[in-house]
Amino acid sequence: MDDLARMAEAWDRTAGNYDSNIGSGVVHSLLARRSMDVLKGYFSPPMNILEIGCGTGDTAIGLARAGMRVKAVDVSPEMVRLARKKAVKENMRHGQVEFEVMPAEGIGNLAPAGFDGACSMMGPLNCVADLENFAANLGKLVKPGGWFVASVINRCCPWEIAGGLVRLDAGLAFRRIGKNPRMVKLTREGPEIPVSYYTSGEFFRHFEEQFEPGVASSLGAFIPPTYMERMFKRFGGLFNAGIMLENAVGSMFPLRFIGDHFLITMRRRSKQ
Numbered sequence: 001m002d003d004l005a006r007m008a009e010a011w012d013r014t015a016g017n018y019d020s021n022i023g024s025g026v027v028h029s030l031l032a033r034r035s036m037d038v039l040k041g042y043f044s045p046p047m048n049i050l051e052i053g054c055g056t057g058d059t060a061i062g063l064a065r066a067g068m069r070v071k072a073v074d075v076s077p078e079m080v081r082l083a084r085k086k087a088v089k090e091n092m093r094h095g096q097v098e099f100e101v102m103p104a105e106g107i108g109n110l111a112p113a114g115f116d117g118a119c120s121m122m123g124p125l126n127c128v129a130d131l132e133n134f135a136a137n138l139g140k141l142v143k144p145g146g147w148f149v150a151s152v153i154n155r156c157c158p159w160e161i162a163g164g165l166v167r168l169d170a171g172l173a174f175r176r177i178g179k180n181p182r183m184v185k186l187t188r189e190g191p192e193i194p195v196s197y198y199t200s201g202e203f204f205r206h207f208e209e210q211f212e213p214g215v216a217s218s219l220g221a222f223i224p225p226t227y228m229e230r231m232f233k234r235f236g237g238l239f240n241a242g243i244m245l246e247n248a249v250g251s252m253f254p255l256r257f258i259g260d261h262f263l264i265t266m267r268r269r270s271k272q
Contacts, residue, residue, distance in 0.1 A: 010185075010193045011076035015076055019082075025229050027224060030239055031219060036063075046067060049117050050073075050117075051063070051073070052138075053123075053124020055083070072099050104128045115141050116143055118141065121150070126153045131203075136209075138210065142268045154219075154220075156199070156257060207266055211267060218262055222242030222243070222246050
Protein backbone atom coordinates (compact mmCIF):
# COMPACT_ATOMS: atom_id res chain seq x y z
CA MET A 1 0.00 0.00 0.00
CA ASP A 2 1.51 3.36 -1.01
CA ASP A 3 1.41 6.54 1.08
CA LEU A 4 -1.67 8.02 -0.62
CA ALA A 5 -3.60 4.77 -0.26
CA ARG A 6 -2.73 4.67 3.45
CA MET A 7 -3.78 8.30 3.77
CA ALA A 8 -7.12 7.60 2.10
CA GLU A 9 -7.76 4.56 4.31
CA ALA A 10 -6.83 6.44 7.48
CA TRP A 11 -9.24 9.30 6.75
CA ASP A 12 -11.95 6.94 5.48
CA ARG A 13 -11.88 5.27 8.91
CA THR A 14 -12.46 8.60 10.67
CA ALA A 15 -15.10 9.94 8.27
CA GLY A 16 -18.21 8.26 9.68
CA ASN A 17 -17.67 9.65 13.18
CA TYR A 18 -15.90 12.89 12.26
CA ASP A 19 -18.87 15.24 12.56
CA SER A 20 -20.20 13.64 15.73
CA ASN A 21 -16.83 13.26 17.51
CA ILE A 22 -15.10 16.46 16.38
CA GLY A 23 -17.34 18.62 14.23
CA SER A 24 -20.07 18.92 16.86
CA GLY A 25 -17.75 20.02 19.65
CA VAL A 26 -17.67 23.55 21.04
CA VAL A 27 -13.97 24.01 20.24
CA HIS A 28 -14.30 22.89 16.63
CA SER A 29 -17.34 25.11 16.13
CA LEU A 30 -15.48 28.16 17.45
CA LEU A 31 -12.39 27.45 15.34
CA ALA A 32 -14.54 26.89 12.26
CA ARG A 33 -16.42 30.15 12.85
CA ARG A 34 -13.20 32.13 13.19
CA SER A 35 -11.76 30.44 10.09
CA MET A 36 -14.88 31.25 8.06
CA ASP A 37 -14.75 34.88 9.16
CA VAL A 38 -11.16 35.07 7.92
CA LEU A 39 -12.04 33.39 4.61
CA LYS A 40 -14.88 35.84 3.99
CA GLY A 41 -12.39 38.65 4.50
CA TYR A 42 -10.38 37.44 1.50
CA PHE A 43 -13.01 35.86 -0.74
CA SER A 44 -16.22 37.38 -2.08
CA PRO A 45 -18.97 36.49 -4.59
CA PRO A 46 -18.81 35.35 -7.31
CA MET A 47 -15.22 34.13 -6.88
CA ASN A 48 -14.26 30.63 -7.95
CA ILE A 49 -12.49 29.00 -4.98
CA LEU A 50 -10.51 25.76 -4.64
CA GLU A 51 -10.52 23.97 -1.28
CA ILE A 52 -7.89 21.30 -0.66
CA GLY A 53 -8.68 18.70 2.00
CA CYS A 54 -12.38 19.50 2.33
CA GLY A 55 -13.30 16.73 4.78
CA THR A 56 -17.05 16.42 5.23
CA GLY A 57 -17.66 19.68 3.39
CA ASP A 58 -18.57 22.32 5.98
CA THR A 59 -16.12 24.98 4.77
CA ALA A 60 -16.94 24.47 1.10
CA ILE A 61 -20.68 24.61 1.77
CA GLY A 62 -20.24 27.70 3.95
CA LEU A 63 -18.36 29.50 1.17
CA ALA A 64 -20.95 28.40 -1.40
CA ARG A 65 -23.75 29.66 0.82
CA ALA A 66 -21.93 33.03 0.94
CA GLY A 67 -22.03 33.25 -2.86
CA MET A 68 -18.76 31.68 -3.99
CA ARG A 69 -18.42 28.83 -6.46
CA VAL A 70 -16.35 26.10 -4.84
CA LYS A 71 -14.36 23.13 -6.12
CA ALA A 72 -13.51 20.98 -3.09
CA VAL A 73 -11.20 17.96 -3.11
CA ASP A 74 -10.16 15.37 -0.55
CA VAL A 75 -8.05 12.22 -0.57
CA SER A 76 -10.79 10.27 1.26
CA PRO A 77 -13.63 8.82 -0.85
CA GLU A 78 -15.75 8.45 2.27
CA MET A 79 -15.25 12.08 3.29
CA VAL A 80 -16.27 13.17 -0.21
CA ARG A 81 -19.34 10.91 -0.15
CA LEU A 82 -20.47 12.50 3.13
CA ALA A 83 -19.74 16.01 1.81
CA ARG A 84 -21.89 15.40 -1.27
CA LYS A 85 -24.67 14.05 0.91
CA LYS A 86 -24.45 17.13 3.12
CA ALA A 87 -24.60 19.44 0.09
CA VAL A 88 -27.82 17.78 -1.04
CA LYS A 89 -29.28 18.14 2.44
CA GLU A 90 -28.30 21.83 2.44
CA ASN A 91 -30.09 22.32 -0.92
CA MET A 92 -26.96 23.46 -2.73
CA ARG A 93 -27.74 24.31 -6.35
CA HIS A 94 -25.87 22.79 -9.28
CA GLY A 95 -22.61 24.68 -9.81
CA GLN A 96 -22.44 26.14 -6.30
CA VAL A 97 -20.15 23.46 -4.92
CA GLU A 98 -18.48 20.41 -6.47
CA PHE A 99 -16.75 17.68 -4.48
CA GLU A 100 -14.15 15.37 -6.00
CA VAL A 101 -11.90 12.60 -4.69
CA MET A 102 -8.39 13.94 -5.22
CA PRO A 103 -5.31 14.12 -3.00
CA ALA A 104 -3.53 17.43 -2.54
CA GLU A 105 -0.74 15.91 -4.61
CA GLY A 106 -3.15 15.60 -7.55
CA ILE A 107 -4.23 19.22 -7.99
CA GLY A 108 -1.76 19.65 -10.85
CA ASN A 109 -4.33 17.85 -13.00
CA LEU A 110 -6.79 20.74 -12.68
CA ALA A 111 -7.08 23.48 -15.31
CA PRO A 112 -4.42 26.22 -14.94
CA ALA A 113 -5.43 29.67 -13.66
CA GLY A 114 -8.93 28.42 -12.99
CA PHE A 115 -9.37 29.84 -9.49
CA ASP A 116 -9.62 33.30 -7.94
CA GLY A 117 -8.38 31.93 -4.62
CA ALA A 118 -7.77 28.75 -2.64
CA CYS A 119 -7.92 27.48 0.92
CA SER A 120 -7.03 24.46 3.02
CA MET A 121 -8.41 24.42 6.54
CA MET A 122 -7.61 22.53 9.77
CA GLY A 123 -4.40 20.82 8.77
CA PRO A 124 -4.69 18.75 5.58
CA LEU A 125 -1.40 20.17 4.32
CA ASN A 126 0.42 18.79 7.35
CA CYS A 127 -0.05 15.43 5.62
CA VAL A 128 1.55 16.48 2.31
CA ALA A 129 5.07 15.09 1.94
CA ASP A 130 6.30 17.48 -0.78
CA LEU A 131 5.01 20.97 -0.08
CA GLU A 132 7.28 22.56 -2.70
CA ASN A 133 5.65 20.52 -5.44
CA PHE A 134 2.22 21.26 -4.03
CA ALA A 135 3.01 24.99 -3.93
CA ALA A 136 4.23 24.91 -7.54
CA ASN A 137 0.99 23.25 -8.65
CA LEU A 138 -1.13 25.64 -6.58
CA GLY A 139 0.69 28.58 -8.12
CA LYS A 140 -0.43 27.41 -11.56
CA LEU A 141 -4.07 27.22 -10.45
CA VAL A 142 -4.54 30.51 -8.59
CA LYS A 143 -4.76 33.64 -10.70
CA PRO A 144 -2.13 36.35 -10.09
CA GLY A 145 -3.20 38.45 -7.13
CA GLY A 146 -5.42 35.69 -5.75
CA TRP A 147 -5.22 34.73 -2.08
CA PHE A 148 -4.41 31.38 -0.51
CA VAL A 149 -5.63 30.92 3.07
CA ALA A 150 -4.63 27.91 5.18
CA SER A 151 -4.85 26.73 8.76
CA VAL A 152 -1.94 24.47 9.64
CA ILE A 153 -1.11 22.38 12.70
CA ASN A 154 1.42 24.37 14.70
CA ARG A 155 4.72 23.24 16.18
CA CYS A 156 4.06 24.88 19.54
CA CYS A 157 0.78 24.12 21.32
CA PRO A 158 1.01 25.11 25.01
CA TRP A 159 -2.24 23.26 25.75
CA GLU A 160 -0.79 19.99 24.47
CA ILE A 161 2.50 20.53 26.28
CA ALA A 162 0.67 21.21 29.55
CA GLY A 163 -1.68 18.27 29.07
CA GLY A 164 1.20 15.91 28.35
CA LEU A 165 3.19 17.06 31.38
CA VAL A 166 0.15 16.67 33.66
CA ARG A 167 -0.20 13.10 32.39
CA LEU A 168 3.58 12.54 32.73
CA ASP A 169 3.54 11.78 29.00
CA ALA A 170 6.57 13.42 27.42
CA GLY A 171 5.75 11.81 24.08
CA LEU A 172 2.49 13.76 23.94
CA ALA A 173 3.94 16.95 25.41
CA PHE A 174 6.77 17.26 22.89
CA ARG A 175 5.58 15.23 19.91
CA ARG A 176 5.46 18.27 17.61
CA ILE A 177 9.05 19.29 18.34
CA GLY A 178 11.80 17.66 16.31
CA LYS A 179 12.33 16.26 12.87
CA ASN A 180 9.43 15.93 10.41
CA PRO A 181 7.50 13.83 9.63
CA ARG A 182 6.10 11.94 12.61
CA MET A 183 4.05 8.78 12.14
CA VAL A 184 0.54 9.19 13.57
CA LYS A 185 -2.47 6.91 13.95
CA LEU A 186 -5.87 8.57 13.50
CA THR A 187 -7.67 5.45 14.79
CA ARG A 188 -6.50 2.38 16.66
CA GLU A 189 -7.21 0.06 13.74
CA GLY A 190 -6.10 2.34 10.92
CA PRO A 191 -2.67 2.70 9.31
CA GLU A 192 -0.05 5.16 10.45
CA ILE A 193 0.34 8.25 8.30
CA PRO A 194 3.16 10.81 8.17
CA VAL A 195 2.35 14.20 9.71
CA SER A 196 4.67 17.22 9.69
CA TYR A 197 4.43 20.17 12.08
CA TYR A 198 5.44 23.72 11.16
CA THR A 199 5.88 27.22 12.39
CA SER A 200 4.29 29.77 10.07
CA GLY A 201 7.74 30.76 8.80
CA GLU A 202 8.75 27.17 8.05
CA PHE A 203 5.49 26.64 6.21
CA PHE A 204 5.68 29.80 4.11
CA ARG A 205 9.21 29.06 2.90
CA HIS A 206 7.76 26.23 0.80
CA PHE A 207 5.51 28.75 -1.00
CA GLU A 208 7.65 31.86 -1.34
CA GLU A 209 8.53 31.38 -5.02
CA GLN A 210 4.87 31.53 -6.04
CA PHE A 211 3.29 33.62 -3.27
CA GLU A 212 3.89 36.85 -1.36
CA PRO A 213 3.47 36.76 2.43
CA GLY A 214 0.25 37.99 3.97
CA VAL A 215 -0.66 37.61 7.65
CA ALA A 216 0.01 34.81 10.13
CA SER A 217 -2.03 34.50 13.31
CA SER A 218 -2.77 31.95 15.99
CA LEU A 219 -5.73 29.60 15.82
CA GLY A 220 -6.35 27.97 19.15
CA ALA A 221 -3.90 29.86 21.36
CA PHE A 222 -6.54 30.50 24.02
CA ILE A 223 -8.63 27.33 23.66
CA PRO A 224 -7.48 23.68 23.72
CA PRO A 225 -7.20 21.32 20.75
CA THR A 226 -10.45 19.59 19.85
CA TYR A 227 -9.29 16.23 21.20
CA MET A 228 -8.55 17.83 24.61
CA GLU A 229 -11.93 19.57 24.97
CA ARG A 230 -13.20 17.10 27.58
CA MET A 231 -10.01 17.48 29.62
CA PHE A 232 -10.64 21.22 29.99
CA LYS A 233 -14.46 21.15 29.96
CA ARG A 234 -14.68 22.93 33.31
CA PHE A 235 -13.34 26.02 31.52
CA GLY A 236 -15.71 25.68 28.57
CA GLY A 237 -17.49 28.92 29.42
CA LEU A 238 -14.29 30.81 28.65
CA PHE A 239 -13.73 29.33 25.18
CA ASN A 240 -15.85 31.94 23.40
CA ALA A 241 -13.97 34.73 25.17
CA GLY A 242 -10.73 33.07 24.11
CA ILE A 243 -11.71 33.19 20.44
CA MET A 244 -12.77 36.82 20.74
CA LEU A 245 -9.39 37.66 22.27
CA GLU A 246 -7.61 35.74 19.53
CA ASN A 247 -9.51 37.69 16.87
CA ALA A 248 -8.10 40.88 18.40
CA VAL A 249 -4.48 39.96 19.14
CA GLY A 250 -3.77 36.61 17.44
CA SER A 251 -1.45 38.10 14.82
CA MET A 252 0.75 39.82 17.43
CA PHE A 253 4.12 38.53 18.58
CA PRO A 254 4.51 35.99 20.14
CA LEU A 255 0.91 34.73 19.88
CA ARG A 256 1.16 33.97 16.16
CA PHE A 257 3.76 31.32 17.00
CA ILE A 258 1.60 29.35 19.45
CA GLY A 259 -1.71 27.49 19.38
CA ASP A 260 -3.01 24.21 18.09
CA HIS A 261 -3.05 25.66 14.54
CA PHE A 262 -2.01 28.88 12.88
CA LEU A 263 -3.83 30.76 10.14
CA ILE A 264 -1.69 32.02 7.28
CA THR A 265 -2.54 34.04 4.19
CA MET A 266 -0.43 34.58 1.08
CA ARG A 267 -1.00 36.21 -2.27
CA ARG A 268 -0.17 34.79 -5.69
CA ARG A 269 2.71 36.74 -7.16
CA SER A 270 2.00 38.66 -10.36
CA LYS A 271 3.53 37.15 -13.46
CA GLN A 272 6.77 38.80 -14.49
